[in-house]
Amino acid sequence: MRVKDEIKQDAVIEATVALVNEIGFVSSSVSKIAKRAGVSPATIYIYFKNKEDLLVSTYIQIKTCLAQAIMENFDANLPVRDALLQAGTNLYAYISSHSELFYFTEQFANSPYADLVNRDEIEIQFKPLFDLIQYGVDQKIIKDAPFELLFAHLYLPIFSLVNPRMHPDFKATPENIELSMNMAWDAIKL
Amino acid sequence: MRVKDEIKQDAVIEATVALVNEIGFVSSSVSKIAKRAGVSPATIYIYFKNKEDLLVSTYIQIKTCLAQAIMENFDANLPVRDALLQAGTNLYAYISSHSELFYFTEQFANSPYADLVNRDEIEIQFKPLFDLIQYGVDQKIIKDAPFELLFAHLYLPIFSLVNPRMHPDFKATPENIELSMNMAWDAIKL
Amino acid sequence: MRVKDEIKQDAVIEATVALVNEIGFVSSSVSKIAKRAGVSPATIYIYFKNKEDLLVSTYIQIKTCLAQAIMENFDANLPVRDALLQAGTNLYAYISSHSELFYFTEQFANSPYADLVNRDEIEIQFKPLFDLIQYGVDQKIIKDAPFELLFAHLYLPIFSLVNPRMHPDFKATPENIELSMNMAWDAIKL
Amino acid sequence: MRVKDEIKQDAVIEATVALVNEIGFVSSSVSKIAKRAGVSPATIYIYFKNKEDLLVSTYIQIKTCLAQAIMENFDANLPVRDALLQAGTNLYAYISSHSELFYFTEQFANSPYADLVNRDEIEIQFKPLFDLIQYGVDQKIIKDAPFELLFAHLYLPIFSLVNPRMHPDFKATPENIELSMNMAWDAIKL
DNA sequence: GATGAATGAGCCTTCATTCAT
DNA sequence: GATGAATGAAGGCTCATTCAT
Incomplete structure (x- = not known):
């Protein structure tokens, strides 16, 4: 099996921060964050329980x-x-x-x-x-x-x-x- | 007539404030605000250009x-x-x-x-x-x-x-x- | 305002029955039903509380x-x-x-x-x-x-x-x- | 080895039955079945072609x-x-x-x-x-x-x-x- | 063989807004 | 002016399945 990728988790967090900066807290959806992080929306739910x-x-x-x-x-x-x-x-x-x-x-x-x-x-x-x-x-x-x-x-x-x-x-x-x-x-x- | 207008407009603003307090900025939608103010969503768009x-x-x-x-x-x-x-x-x-x-x-x-x-x-x-x-x-x-x-x-x-x-x-x-x-x-x- | 359209409600129910016949209960999603009934998914939620x-x-x-x-x-x-x-x-x-x-x-x-x-x-x-x-x-x-x-x-x-x-x-x-x-x-x- | 196989396969089938009883056919997903059987979702696909x-x-x-x-x-x-x-x-x-x-x-x-x-x-x-x-x-x-x-x-x-x-x-x-x-x-x- | 990570598609639902009355 | 009906787009999340180890 693949091993959990801490780099990927960090990428998601970084994308979250970046997106909130760009378009604000209110408009930052999970799928936008995923797109920005270069992962699937579903992947985010591997690393985090929910939004x-x-x-x-x-x-x-x-x-x-x-x-x-x-x-x-x-x-x-x-x-x-x-x-x-x-x-x-x-x-x-x-x-x-x-x-x-x-x-x-x-x-x-x-x-x-x-x-x-x-x-x-x-x-x-x-x-x-x-x-x-x-x-x-x-x-x-x-x-x-x-x-x-x-x-x-x-x-x-x-x-x-x-x-x-x-x-x-x-x-x-x-x-x-x-x-x-x-x-x-x-x-x-x- | 004029009076009635302002009452309704104020009701909407009050509802907005109240709702943001209760459920937060992120979750406050136009329809919820309308419901709280006791008006139709469409009515809000008479008094305000948009959200x-x-x-x-x-x-x-x-x-x-x-x-x-x-x-x-x-x-x-x-x-x-x-x-x-x-x-x-x-x-x-x-x-x-x-x-x-x-x-x-x-x-x-x-x-x-x-x-x-x-x-x-x-x-x-x-x-x-x-x-x-x-x-x-x-x-x-x-x-x-x-x-x-x-x-x-x-x-x-x-x-x-x-x-x-x-x-x-x-x-x-x-x-x-x-x-x-x-x-x-x-x-x-x- | 528009009046609630009983014809539309019936269309949704008919579409539900038809779709369940065609693809089964398990695969019949709200959006498919909506498409079959010729309405928006959101419209279904005007006539019914949820699925x-x-x-x-x-x-x-x-x-x-x-x-x-x-x-x-x-x-x-x-x-x-x-x-x-x-x-x-x-x-x-x-x-x-x-x-x-x-x-x-x-x-x-x-x-x-x-x-x-x-x-x-x-x-x-x-x-x-x-x-x-x-x-x-x-x-x-x-x-x-x-x-x-x-x-x-x-x-x-x-x-x-x-x-x-x-x-x-x-x-x-x-x-x-x-x-x-x-x-x-x-x-x-x- | 052979024995172990059948044990796992049976566990999956048992989990399927149990889950369908508990949450119904519609809600029984492969991942939930896997979790209930104590195996990985991927394992199910070793024993069965698909859902x-x-x-x-x-x-x-x-x-x-x-x-x-x-x-x-x-x-x-x-x-x-x-x-x-x-x-x-x-x-x-x-x-x-x-x-x-x-x-x-x-x-x-x-x-x-x-x-x-x-x-x-x-x-x-x-x-x-x-x-x-x-x-x-x-x-x-x-x-x-x-x-x-x-x-x-x-x-x-x-x-x-x-x-x-x-x-x-x-x-x-x-x-x-x-x-x-x-x-x-x-x-x-x- | 066995796994957990990974995914695009799709789930149900609500959104901001407009339409027709 | 005021309304509830109506909507396409998007929301958060889970799906069946495959990948890489």
Whole structure:
């Protein structure tokens, strides 16, 4: 028998991302994805249980890559500020150079499919970062505010700025990114 | 006669918003919207050119309402900080009490339909607010950063925090909102 | 608006019967039925909830016609023998001249769809005949056996003989039918 | 090796019968049969030319078993009546204890596949019984009617009564079976 | 021999839209 | 203006069968 071809599975996921970028989440049908991936529609159902599974798997895979990129060279021994801002810079770098992945996640996250993913599975990858924020709070370096609040002010502006659909006029130059990270820090520092 | 028209048109828009909330953007078909609005599918095509027009119109109407809510009692004569934070508070208040409208816009904005709306038409409503930010920069009250950057740090955290899909654990209490606005101000103030 | 077209609904049912005769129950798809009826597949779903509904409705309609044909000129005042045999003759006459309807019901009855029909709805049409059999038992004209047994020996042989698929060599001449009815009577008479 | 073959082949046939009983002829696909039999779909095509061949083979195998069961201990030297009724009793006994086989044949016989089987191959197994009927006719013990007619009145009622789908209210007790066989004999005896 | 991967065709159903009243 | 009927195209998915190991 033939062996399951991981290359083929990846091709399907890549085609999914590409197609969603081109024609949007709503219009991306299984057969179009299959055509783009160069496989039969039926083949997709060998690798994924159904359309939902395909989309959720694609999302989780992207999010996992993103998490790894953000947490790369994360060093809790650095000064809190430096460690946190490094993550933001990583975030910017990754999204900038993988905008098509980013588009997919944005469309996915704002769809009912989003309710199907296990958030914990993703968030656990940021544990060291979360711990560091808490440490900053404990050390009275960071404001004593709910975690979600701190996180939102730290990373959401950059997360949004990097999205051309939301900010078509923004130029994500290194200078601007640095500016943004400084502003983020000003927001949360005590 | 005129009155009757608008009632029916509004019913369709309301049904659109409600349905997108319930079953999502992807699954909301014209016939389902018609059924929910209590009209014939054909009737929708009297008021809207096609499905795209219906969705875009719904989006613009919501965004217009949102803009009005934000800019309500906006007073450029107040201290810059107070005026800007007031807008943020308005934003929070409106979204909190109209979450179904908010969900629609989030799904819409992350779809290819978003590219069809004239952004200027919406942004012009915020002109006074934008001008005030620029004034703050000129007066060296606010950091000298690109406008998009300032705007993002001012309002995006709250815009995201208020979305339960993104922050299911966040409690949008008045205290937290005030905290958030203060952090936003710390981010942009000089 | 257009008015619902009963002619169209009948065309669909007729096409269903015809197609099942030609290619069998298993191969009769909704789109083939639509093509045969000269309508769009989608049109079928205006008149029937789904494929199951189409098949069940077709079945019930045929069974109703069959019941009417059998019970036509049924006369409980005739001698029991004559009245019961008349029904058998009617059965034979109807099936012979509507074999395509008969084929459909045979295929339907031996499929899981059969479990979906309300048997009572059909059987009630034979009430007078059932009553007469009971009367025959009470009058000691007919054997004192369970109703199902009497019924089976009265009408099942002819029901089967008339089916070319089961009895390709049998010639359903009037003489043979009369012979069969006499044998049926011999079976049940006291 | 040879043994293993037949085990697998039988497993497939058993799975076919079981599945048809559970979900019906229409819904029984090759892959589902394979899964139920614990083999690969491809394996089925080693033992059977195609789906049609699988179904027809299954049918013939069942019919052969049924024929053997009916003709077991058939004794042409007994009085005609006794010999014929014994076969009926055997028929009842076999079907009662192998209802799942019976269901399959009913669904198969009322499908286009039925036209593909060589009837002679099956009927030849009943030769002694057929001969005995003819003998009864010649000896003026049995009515002088076409063979099909005699056969239908002898065995079809019981064949139908034993089918719960057709007679859900009938209790196939030994007493009822004896009653039925007597009625059958009354129908055909001179 | 035996397998699971692979497939184009087809399944049932719903889509966005238009027609006729 | 307003409607439900009507539709070809497309939706997600499974089919019977073959391929490559």
